[in-house]
Amino acid sequence: VTVQFSESLRYQDESLDMQAIPLRPYLDSRPDLKRFQDMSTACWRRYIGTWAIVQKRLYLIAIQARWEADASPVSLEQLFPGFPDQVFAHWYTGVLRCALGERLNYAHMGFGSMSEQDLLMYVQEGVVIRTEFRHNPLPGERDDVHA
Amino acid sequence: MMFTLDLNTLKGWMILYLALGALVLLVMYVHGHLRKKTFAHELAIIMEQEQSKRLPFWKKMLSKFAIVFVVLPVAWLVWPGVLFIKIRSEIRERRLNVQKSRESALYSEARRRQRKWSGLNVDDTEDFEVRPDERLQKHTVEQVQALHRVIDPMGAVPDLPFGHLNHRWVAFMALLQPDDEIWSFRTTRLPMDDEFSASNGYVIVRNGKSADILLTRPTWAEPLGRKA
Numbered sequence: 001v002t003v004q005f006s007e008s009l010r011y012q013d014e015s016l017d018m019q020a021i022p023l024r025p026y027l028d029s030r031p032d033l034k035r036f037q038d039m040s041t042a043c044w045r046r047y048i049g050t051w052a053i054v055q056k057r058l059y060l061i062a063i064q065a066r067w068e069a070d071a072s073p074v075s076l077e078q079l080f081p082g083f084p085d086q087v088f089a090h091w092y093t094g095v096l097r098c099a100l101g102e103r104l105n106y107a108h109m110g111f112g113s114m115s116e117q118d119l120l121m122y123v124q125e126g127v128v129i130r131t132e133f134r135h136n137p138l139p140g141e142r143d144d145v146h147a
Numbered sequence: 148m149m150f151t152l153d154l155n156t157l158k159g160w161m162i163l164y165l166a167l168g169a170l171v172l173l174v175m176y177v178h179g180h181l182r183k184k185t186f187a188h189e190l191a192i193i194m195e196q197e198q199s200k201r202l203p204f205w206k207k208m209l210s211k212f213a214i215v216f217v218v219l220p221v222a223w224l225v226w227p228g229v230l231f232i233k234i235r236s237e238i239r240e241r242r243l244n245v246q247k248s249r250e251s252a253l254y255s256e257a258r259r260r261q262r263k264w265s266g267l268n269v270d271d272t273e274d275f276e277v278r279p280d281e282r283l284q285k286h287t288v289e290q291v292q293a294l295h296r297v298i299d300p301m302g303a304v305p306d307l308p309f310g311h312l313n314h315r316w317v318a319f320m321a322l323l324q325p326d327d328e329i330w331s332f333r334t335t336r337l338p339m340d341d342e343f344s345a346s347n348g349y350v351i352v353r354n355g356k357s358a359d360i361l362l363t364r365p366t367w368a369e370p371l372g373r374k375a
Contacts, residue, residue, distance in 0.1 A: 029315050041243060059303060080311060088303040090310050093364040095342055122342075125297075125364055 005043045009098055011051040011059070011132065017099055020090040023049050023060060026079075029091075037066040047074065051089070053121070056128040058089040058096075090126035100133075118139060172219075175233055236342040275337065277350040282330040288320065291329060291349060292368070295363075310343035319361040328352040334365065344368040 006017035024045070027033065036046035047065035051058060065074040077084035101116030114136050122130040153159040202210075222229050286294075297310030306312040323329075330350050337346040343365035351358040 001260070026311065029312055054301065056284045057299070057302070058169065082305065083303060083311075086301065086303045087311065088297070088299040090299070090304060091312050094340065122367075124367075 001064075004045075004118050005048055006099075007048060008050045009096065010050070011098070013052075018051065019099060020083055020094065020096045020098055022051065022058065022089050022094070022096070022123070023047070023050075023063075027087075030079075033079070035068040037068045039065075053128060058092060058123055058126050058128065060087040060089055081107070081112070088126055089123075092126055095126050096121040096123055118137060165223065166221050167264045171226050171230055172223060198329060275328075277332045277334060277360060281334045282350065282352070283330045284331050284332060285332060286329045286349070288323075288329065292316075308323075315361065319351075319359065322351060324353065326353075327358070332360070337362075338364055342368060 005022060006019055008027045009016045012087075024073055049060055049062050049066040050062040052061050062074065063076060063079070065076055067074060075084065075109075076087060091142075096118060098119040098121075099115035100119055116136060118134040118136060120132040120134055121128050122132075152163060230328060274286060290310040295309045295316070296305045297305075304310040305313065309316040320367070328351070330352050332350050333345045333347050333349070335345050339346055345366040346362060348360050348362040350360045
């Protein structure tokens with residue numbers, strides 16, 4: 001599978017590329033939703049979400065996608081009725097990975113490329129419970145994790 | 148005054164070459180511009196803008212300057228090469244589109260299979276039976292609802308059991324029959340990401356046997372975030 005567009009994460013006034021798809025469990029729980037329009041081989045999931053960490057909580061604040069039926073834009077309100085501006089992602093438990101620094105290698109597959117550092121956020125039911133910076137060593141370097 | 152092209156001189160050939168080059172570049176520009184109307188291209192521009200926001204002002208200006216004063220003149224001079232690259236990339240893109248439709252079908256199938264286990268899914272888990280030794284505790288409906296109230300200081304979640312996933316809870320409740328019991332359970336037999344050691348949820352127990360399940364958040368592997 002072609003390398004995929006990242007999600008976008010606003011964190012401490014920075015806009016980061018996020019290699020995780022926290023919206024998927026929610027969309028999987030909604031088989032009633034109509035399909036999104038196909039975008040490209042670089043975005044199989046057919047949308048790009050913009051997320052924010054506010055007070056250690058994960059929010060979905062925007063989505064870029066179109067409905068397959070009429071090509072109209074998808075809004076948060078359509079996915080989460082009554083919540084047009086931001087949605088607390090309490091359904092998500094997992095690790096958010098954000099690539100920092102220069103890219104060390106390019107993997108032409110999914111989110112496989114590696115950068116100098118990863119910002120790892122462990123999220124439990126939408127709340128960030130731990131943050132780590134992981135240094136990705138060049139071949140021959142020692143692996144080093146700073147909590 | 149009539150302009151005549153003298154092809155007996157090198158200058159004449161150069162003018163013809165550059166004129167053709169200008170025409171080819173113009174056609175390529177118009178072709179590219181028409182294609183910009185696709186949604187995928189709009190998105191690519193948005194992603195590019197997001198990337199460019201992170202660049203300092205002088206770098207942005209330098210890149211624009213380089214395009215106008217370096218890349219364009221060079222492309223004009225070597226336009227047959229540019230045309231060759233363009234045709235080759237068009238051919239590749241057409242091949243990619245064929246591959247895309249094939250992969251799309253595979254992806255849909257993979258997603259359909261994955262849907263079976265992800266989220267709070269109750270519809271497609273009929274194959275999985277919770278063993279009696281995996282049951283943890285018997286609950287009432289009210290207890291489960293109280294345990295899964297979601298509170299958010301920003302008010303970005305509905306005040307319902309399971310918050311934005313209330314529809315899954317409602318679907319689960321609809322499966323309850325008289326005399327059914329609700330038990331919490333933990334199992335390691337369901338597929339899960341490396342960060343987790345067990346799946347958790349609720350199971351409807353009917354006549355002592357596992358019926359439908361509702362998955363909740365998984366248990367982290369120990370130490371947190373890594374497989375033990």
